[in-house]
Structure formats: structure tokens, C-alpha cells
Amino acid sequence: TVRALKMHGGVAVQDLGAEDLAALERGMANLHRHISNLQKYGLPVIVAVNAFTTDTTAELELVQRLCQEAGTEAVRCTHWADGGKGAVELAEKVMALSGAQFAPLYPLELSLTEKMRTIAREIYGAAGVDFSAKAAKAIADFEALGHGGLAVCVAKTQYSFSADPSLRGAPTGHVIPVVDARLSAGAGFVVMLCGEVMTLPGLPKEPAAHRIGLDAAGQVVGLS
Secondary structure (H helix, E strand, O other), X not given: XXXXXXXXXXXXXXXXXXXXXXXXXXXXXXXXXXXXXXXXXXXXXXXXXXXXXXXXXXXXXXXXXXXXXXXXXXXXXXXXXXXXXXXXXXXXXXXXXXXXXXXXXXXXXXXXXXHHHHHHHHOOOOOEEEEOHHHHHHHHHHHHOOOXXXXXXXXXXXXXXXXXXXXXXXXXXXXXXXXXXXXXXOXXXXXXXXXXOOOOOOOOOOOHHHHOEEOOOOOEEOOO
């Protein structure tokens, strides 16, 4: 979204509704990183811009121009307001790009730690990875059990290419801290937990069902 790119350009959340072309252009570094990352898998890239009512014409045109300069196309989507017809152009362009051969980022023969280092370097722009003692032991145990050939899934903040949610844009040179690792043998991957992150389901201590019931008139209460 234009709003997300402006946030990566340094705009506070409460000010994202105001036009700010300079911040938007700064924030495009984040999108450019995403584009180049996907191209590493041998895939063509198209950008879907989820247009908000606060987005200005100048902002949307800037995103489209900068994406074109980066070698891809940005398509404005309005399915939130217009349903399926608001994303028809995007769907047609995605179909036209289909058929490319996906190329993995790393061979499965690599160790789990080397797979994580590859992801950190190639996708997150990191200088290295710091494995905690707990994570290192878990990884060693997984490999001893014969799961070293699995793929790696990274769980970390969605707000940054680093593990620090306040580090916006396209940072480089940081270190990704792996605090723990979990085995998902059935799904076929090992999850590397990086920094402070809550994994699903993230349920509250008290289930919402405790507050839901029927009143004397038979109406449902407690949903709000």
C-alpha cells in the first residue's frame, strides 16, 4: 500500500493519510528489496497496489513510475470497493506472466544453519546470523533425527527486513538473532524464530467464549 511505503519512508502512523511524495519515494526502497528478492527465485514480478481512499493520484502515479523504473509493473486494485472487477486487470496481467520456472534459493543439502544464513544474507540483507544456545541445540537435535534436509521457514516481525520492527526501509548489515527453532516435520520445514515474535495462534489467556451467551430474551450477548 501507499500507506505502508510512506511508513517505511519515515512517516508516523497517525500521519499516513496526508500526501507525502518524498517519504513515499524513500519508502520505495522497501518495495524494491521485495522485487529483487522475488526475482532471485527466477520469477517475474508484478506489484498489486491496494488503493486506499486517502491515496492521491500523484502518489499512485509515483509508485507506478518507480516500479516501472525497477523493471516491473504496479497495478492499482480496488477490489475492496468494487469486488472482483476491481482486480480484473491484475488477474489478467498475472496470468500473462505465468509459466516461469521457480528456482529455490538454496539446495536442500545445505545444513539448516547454512540455509538460515543464506536467507538472512539474500533476503534480509543481513551481515550474519546469531544463533542462541537454545536454537543451536534444537537445530543439532533436528539434524541428528534426520531432518537436516528440510526447508527453513523464518518467523520474525513483519515490519522490517531485520528483526527490529522499528528498523524500516531496506536495512543492510544487521544481524538476525535466531532465539529458537521448531520442527514441523509433517509440513516439511524447520521454523527459525527470530527476535521477539508471537507465533499463531496467539490466543488470549481467557477465551472469548467465556463472555458470550444468551440474555433472558434469547439474544446473543458478549460478541463486542
